[in-house]
Amino acid sequence: MNISALENPILGYKLDPGEPGLAHSSAASNSILRVLTQEISNWLAFKREAERNGGVIIFGGIYLNLQKRGSFLAAVSGRTTAYIYYPNKSQTVEQVEETEIKARIKQEIERLETRIQIAASLEEQERIERQIAFLKLVMNMPLVLLKQLLGPSGILLDVFA
Numbered sequence: 001m002n003i004s005a006l007e008n009p010i011l012g013y014k015l016d017p018g019e020p021g022l023a024h025s026s027a028a029s030n031s032i033l034r035v036l037t038q039e040i041s042n043w044l045a046f047k048r049e050a051e052r053n054g055g056v057i058i059f060g061g062i063y064l065n066l067q068k069r070g071s072f073l074a075a076v077s078g079r080t081t082a083y084i085y086y087p088n089k090s091q092t093v094e095q096v097e098e099t100e101i102k103a104r105i106k107q108e109i110e111r112l113e114t115r116i117q118i119a120a121s122l123e124e125q126e127r128i129e130r131q132i133a134f135l136k137l138v139m140n141m142p143l144v145l146l147k148q149l150l151g152p153s154g155i156l157l158d159v160f161a
Helices: 028-052 090-117 122-138 143-150 156-160
Strands: 056-069 072-085
Touching: 028 056, 028 072, 090 122, 090 143
Parallel strands: none
Antiparallel strands: 056 072
16 A cells, blocks of 8 residues: 655745835745735735825736646746726816816806996997806816817807907
């Protein structure tokens, strides 16, 4: 009767260049825990980086390369993948631009409201009231339409004149 002993070889690991952590060896029986611990720390590093830079992890995962070593199924390597979404920085520029345009429109409405009080004729008061009503409608338009209206051939420039 031939009884074979369990083989539990020691596996050596290398870290990727620039990867934080320690390159410890591990027995085949503990290799999955060793590699998984390193990959989880990589995942947490990706998560911290995303949060620090204003991003969000939208997809990712941990992959373990499992092979038979000695009598055990051992993790011989691992890979962590994280897809990070960083919101477009130009959105904040557009929001500032939209705020500036709407502030300009609001100033024009206030100017027209003071002008309506000193208008000489009823027709001029009605024309100014129509301009005020139009500008109040424009205040609720998205930035894309506002830019078209403010363009060189835009109709909004006629109201400001």
